[in-house]
Amino acid sequence: MSARSTSRLSDYPRPNVAVDIAVLTVHAGSLCVVVQRNPDSAGAALPGRFVRERHTVDETVREVLELKLGLSPDHVRPHLLAVFSDPDRDPRGWTISIAHAVALPAADLSDVDGELAVLASDGRLASGERLLFDHDQIIAAATDNLRDRYEDQPDPDNLLRAPYTLSELRELHEAILGRRLMRDSFNRRVQPLLAAEIDSEGKPATRVGGGRPARLYSKDAPPTATFGWRLPTAEDGEQ
Template identity: 75%
Template sequence: MAAARTSRLTDYPRPNVAVDIAVLSVVDATLCVVVQRDDDGTAMLPGRFIRERRTVADTVGEVLQLKLGLSPDHIHPHLLRVFDDPDRDPRGWTISIAHAVALPAAQLTDVVGELVPVTPAGTLTSGEVLLYDHTQIIAAATDSLRERYEDRPDPDNLLPQPYTLSELRELHEAILGRRLMRDSFNRRVQPLLAPQTDATGSPVTRAAGGRPARLYAKDGPPTATFGWKLPSRDDG
């Protein structure tokens, strides 16, 4: 005899659903993530359970505003993936819809939390272990960030424009976690940038410890890419 079918949703177990956000930035040529701390002082990512009749997008905005003290206007977090290990939270069955966002350091001066360095693998440089599976979320966030920065010049606008090619390369090195070949990098990015000129048509430059360097801003469609992986300095 076939089992009776049910259409009552209350007959099925339901997990708690949360949103966790990894906020990344580059500070002093170092990739960092914003962490907060629970009552025991354990590092964790900012997050929030989805309240009744609220959407994921609503909750993302609430985490940014209520937990981090950031205005959600003009911030566009990237959806990473769902973290759904049934044992990820010892308090109970909880899934996390994890997001990441990269913001300039200047926008995080008053953020609620600490900007701490992370390794290219997404772990805290200090070796500190985060709450639950938040280390895995940071690793996914840094992977996503590196994929974007292998493809286009500063796609998340972490550098104020205009900038020099050296400043742009150093940003990419901090995010990718490796040194890049200067000449090869310049050949890749220059077709995607516009050299800045003044009212007379003369190049705009900035002195950065040595001879003046030309300033550039983004040019062309935002979908334009480098074409292939940026070569590391030790690639020969």
């Protein structure tokens, strides 16, 4: 009988397995992430939880949302981001993180257990603080993932409550992408994917915000509809 056939699972060391979730939002014109501070550790980290015995990853995701963040898991749909498996990522012991990400409107996070930390263009905390473990890398990956979606579609994660103006939509994309966009080019790209709101009199619905009335829109395109190519960056002095 070969050595392979006589080996047992108990012969192999096993890592701890955790779920960490990067919750992203746009607040006051800035891209932010929810971080938590544990009084027993000197620093901040993403909300997370070790996978308990006989629990699935999906069950653990729900537990993080409900028990760690105070969010309703039935109304949040995190997606699998990546597996972080550097053996030295957690000084407490060999731990693999099955990282997830979700983007939610800031209004949905008003009672979240944690604080909103502003992110810089490189996906790290704008304050310069480093998070525990490799959570800076997880946030950077989540930010890149979010930006890829917002380069391709108008507000795919529904962070804006419809109806909204084209300026509000552009400012949301600018906050997420970390750069100014050319107004006219953005409007030409996004308008075919939107539906203009109509008021009770059958006229275009508008909102006055300090200037002339701006038309209101909501999404009116299948989920597969895209801008077609990367959104153009505004140069200095351009609108």
